[in-house]
Amino acid sequence: MAEKRTEKKLVTVQFKRPWGRYSPRDRAGFEPEKAKDLIDRKIAVEPGKEGAGGSKPAGGSGQDGK
Structure with a gap:
């Protein structure tokens, strides 16, 4: 008898720090x-939520007061 497989929807996440291969x-x-x-x-x-990492532009040392 063939098994009926229920399909689960996947939820996309964006990593903030290293985890496993990510x-x-x-x-x-x-x-x-x-x-x-x-x-x-x-x-x-x-994804798209605050704190996902990489949301701020790179560069600048912050010493120019901006």
Whole structure:
């Protein structure tokens, strides 16, 4: 008898810090439970949310007061 496979939707997350093979700013899809765990542990965020890393332009030492 063939098994009926239920398809789960994947949740995309964007990494804030290294985790496994992923680097900050990498995006990947996970099952909802795993995505929630990564977000709760502050390892990743939903893409486009504040704190995703890489949202500020690079450069500048901050010494010019801007």
